[in-house]
Amino acid sequence: MSDDRALNDYTLNDRTWGISLARINAMVLRYGYLLKSSWPRLLELVYWPALQLITWGFLQTYIADNAGFFARAGGAFLGAVILWDILFRGQLGFSISFLEEMWARNVGNLMMSPLKPIEFLLALMVMSVIRLAIGVVPMTLMALAFFDFNLYAIGLPLIAFFCNLIFTSWAMGILVSGLVLRHGLGAESLAWTLMFLLLPLTCVYYPVAVLPDWLQLAAWALPPTYVFEGMRALLADGVFRADLMVQALALNAVYFVAACLAFFALLNSARRHGALIQSGE
Amino acid sequence: MTSAPRPAATLPRALPADAAVAVDHLVKIYKTVPAVDGISFQIARGSTTGLLGGNGAGKTTTIAMIMGLVLPTAGRVSIFGLPMPAERARVLARMNFESPYVDMPMRLTVRQNLTVFGRLYGVANLKERIAQLASDLDLGDFLDRASGKLSAGQKTRVALAKALINEPDLLLLDEPTASLDPDAADWIRSHLEAYRHRRAATILLASHNMAEVERLCDRVIIMKRGRIADDDTPDGILARYNRANLEEVFLDVARGRSRTETP
Structure with missing residues (x-):
């Protein structure tokens, strides 16, 4: 039996590790066709980020007139809103592209094709960036137009912030996709809710020092915490904390690898339990 | 009641490379329920094989294990001599499938x-x-x-x-004409026949449509409760059960009537 298990184990025995860009492109093309064919999907990408920005932008304007820190660190609030959206929408863009396959009952077709799971994940990452760009770029332009906040003025540190946030969002998206693959569409609400678990812990809108000591340990275990602390340091004090970014990157590497391993374990579990030929609730 | 004979084929440890599909003591147990219970068979290249059985007989699970969508609890599958799913990347480009479940x-x-x-x-x-x-x-x-x-x-x-x-060199079809009117179904069957002859392709077909199986298949494997209940050419099966068509044989097998009890 153990020999059979070893022979049948999917990920350990897939001996060809080469990745095909053509197959990744095919999947990106598939999601491109879908977006092009559905204006509500496109509108949804822009609608929520824009609404978020406007709501929080006016709040920032009010607070800036009445609170010392926000007056000094003009844009810290809006910066937090936009960076949080990168984190949230990055994960959502990944997970929704995956869910499209579940909703379309297309997972079986894909899993029976030469597309490798790692190529599938890479295509979802590409789509997460494309969907993010469609939603967040207009958001940043609105911040500039309505609230005089230029995110791009952050310069090179913005790349470090973005890379760390997108890595976290991919790790979360990979984990959520694995859970949906294994447990069916009954688990799809995780795509919208799981990231909010990080909202209070990663200190998006307030410094880590606000948290009780024991909770600070949990906060520092999460890569986005370093990004939001780094952003506040940059906007309030004009200091770029490269050390925070390196620590976030190291944590992200750990979480990303763990999420990929979890995905492959969940995929194998789905294959063992026959979940891929059910793909319902 | 005498159960229908099970084929005694026991494959050697190394699965044959000349078969399009070789299934060796394949078992699938969901929790405690055996969906497929130790089946073995080989499918010759260029042939069309029908997989028959009632609902829950294990046809779809068997096909899903051949495709690599479901991992067996025990046993092995090889396609064109390559073990699945270990060599899936090399195998999947040479096969394809159609199913109403996707x-x-x-x-x-x-x-x-x-x-x-x-x-x-x-x-x-x-x-x-x-x-x-x-x-x-x-x-x-x-x-x-x-x-x-x-x-x-x-x-x-x-x-x-x-x-x-x-x-594809290997085509797996699960109920390819389900929910089609007779004209459309006939049209699809004609194309499958033409494709097989043109490409010398191997086809494994799961179906509840006995007329379809009689027309397309040169071999029939009948499954019941996860096991192979019979395995022969359509003519061979009809002769053994002394029946005029596979539908009658299907009913015999489904209702537990053995060959000796048939008229």
């Missing part, structure tokens, strides 16, 4: 869907291949229509086009 993205047009799957399968000269399929399967009128807006018959033709996009 769909293609409904918002994409037929052409877009075929383009995506053609690229996934690495099809050369894809535009020409799609044009050829559109001609062979009469898809021209709705090639640029959203897949979700097609009739059941049109959807089945598109699913077959997707299954043939890479000109």
Whole structure:
């Protein structure tokens, strides 16, 4: 039996590790066709980020007139809103592209094709960036137009912030996709809710020092915490904390690898339990 | 009551490379329920084999294990001499499938869907291949229509086009003509026959339609409760059960009547 298990184990025995860009492109093309064919999907990408920005932008304007820190660190609030959206929408863009396959009952077709799971994940990452760009770029332009906040003025540190946030969002998206693959569409609400678990812990809108000591340990275990602390340091004090970014990157590497391993374990579990030929609730 | 004979075939440890599909003591147990219970068979290259059985007999699970969508609890599958799923990357490009249990993205047009799957399968000269399929399967009128807006018959033709996009050497079909009217079903069967002869392809077909199996298959494997209840050519089975058609044999097997109890 153990020999059979070893022979049948999917990920350990897939001996060809080469990745095909053509197959990744095919999947990106598939999601491109879908977006092009559905204006509500496109509108949804822009609608929520824009609404978020406007709501929080006016709040920032009010607070800036009445609170010392926000007056000094003009844009810290809006910066937090936009960076949080990168984190949230990055994960959502990944997970929704995956869910499209579940909703379309297309997972079986894909899993029976030469597309490798790692190529599938890479295509979802590409789509997460494309969907993010469609939603967040207009958001940043609105911040500039309505609230005089230029995110791009952050310069090179913005790349470090973005890379760390997108890595976290991919790790979360990979984990959520694995859970949906294994447990069916009954688990799809995780795509919208799981990231909010990080909202209070990663200190998006307030410094880590606000948290009780024991909770600070949990906060520092999460890569986005370093990004939001780094952003506040940059906007309030004009200091770029490269050390925070390196620590976030190291944590992200750990979480990303763990999420990929979890995905492959969940995929194998789905294959063992026959979940891929059910793909319902 | 005498149970129908089970084939005594026991495969050697090394699965034969000349068979298109070799299944060796395959077992699938969901929790405590055995869906497939130690079946072994080989399918010769270029043949069409029908997999028959009532609901819950284990046909879909068997096909899913051959495709690598379901991992066996025990046993092995090899395709063209290569073990699955260990060598899936080499094998899957040479096979394809059609099943009513999966769909293609409904918002994409037929052409877009075929383009995506053609690229996934690495099809050369894809535009020409799609044009050829559109001609062979009469898809021209709705090639640029959203897949979700097609009739059941049109959807089945598109699913077959997707299954043939890479000109597979092994085609797995699960109820390929389910929910089609007799004319459309006959049309699909004709194309499957033509494809098999043109490409010398191997076809494994799960179906509840006995007339379809009699027409297309040169071998029939009958499953019952996860086991192989009988395995022979259609004529051989009809002769043994002394029945005029496979539907009567199917009922005999399903109702537990052995060959000796049949008229």
